[in-house]
Amino acid sequence: MIIEVKSIIEMNAFGKRLAGVLHGGEVIELIGDVGAGKTTLTKGIAEGLGVQEEVQSPSFTISRVYPVRDGLHLAHYDFYRLNDAGIMKQELDEVVKDQTTITVVEWGSIVSGILPTDRLTLTIVPPTEQTRRIIVEAHGPRSQKLEASL
Numbered sequence: 001m002i003i004e005v006k007s008i009i010e011m012n013a014f015g016k017r018l019a020g021v022l023h024g025g026e027v028i029e030l031i032g033d034v035g036a037g038k039t040t041l042t043k044g045i046a047e048g049l050g051v052q053e054e055v056q057s058p059s060f061t062i063s064r065v066y067p068v069r070d071g072l073h074l075a076h077y078d079f080y081r082l083n084d085a086g087i088m089k090q091e092l093d094e095v096v097k098d099q100t101t102i103t104v105v106e107w108g109s110i111v112s113g114i115l116p117t118d119r120l121t122l123t124i125v126p127p128t129e130q131t132r133r134i135i136v137e138a139h140g141p142r143s144q145k146l147e148a149s150l
């Protein structure tokens with residue numbers, strides 16, 4: 001499925017829509033160049049899940065966890081500039097298996113072996129400064145269901 005958004009507001013709205021169909025245990029991999037809108041989309045997801053605090057790019061801390069609705073957690077990872085995920089690999093491995101956590105990963109190629117096959121991949125392409133094309137790909141039954149409910 002391909003979604004076209006015309007503004008940051010529409011990107012935020014898409015994030016909220018996605019948040020509305022999450023149950024916990026989902027893994028969302030965000031792919032796209034610097035400035036594509038991965039963190040902007042994550043902010044929309046976080047807002048939709050009820051996060052009150054400001055969601056910042058976890059580039060320096062690598063991970064941030066937010067408590068969200070229904071006793072769930074949102075774990076936001078950013079592996080940018082990291083050549084080796086080190087001890088984070090073990091943490092991530094546990095987090096992606098936790099059914100009360102929704103995991104969002106930016107720059108996840110170095111941990112692709114840890115991410116479950118059944119994940120939703122969102123590839124963001126910027127045709128213009130304000131517009132974004134989001135290519136939604138489901139890699140297993142669970143993420144297919146998720147995509148279908150969007």
Ligand SMILES: Nc1ncnc2c1ncn2[C@@H]1O[C@H](COP(=O)(O)OP(=O)(O)OP(=O)(O)O)[C@@H](O)[C@H]1O
Pocket residue numbers: 005006007008009011032033034035036037038039040041057080106129130131132
């Ligand atoms: N429709 C849009 N959707 C998302 N971001 C947009 C849109 N239009 C403009 N932008 C701008 O594009 C930038 C996206 O930055 P963002 O930090 O979300 O990207 P990123 O993919 O997370 O980059 P990085 O790889 O550095 O983490 C922001 O400056 C945002 O204001």
Ligand SMILES: [Mg+2]
Pocket residue numbers: 038039040057078106
């Ligand atoms: Mg980012």
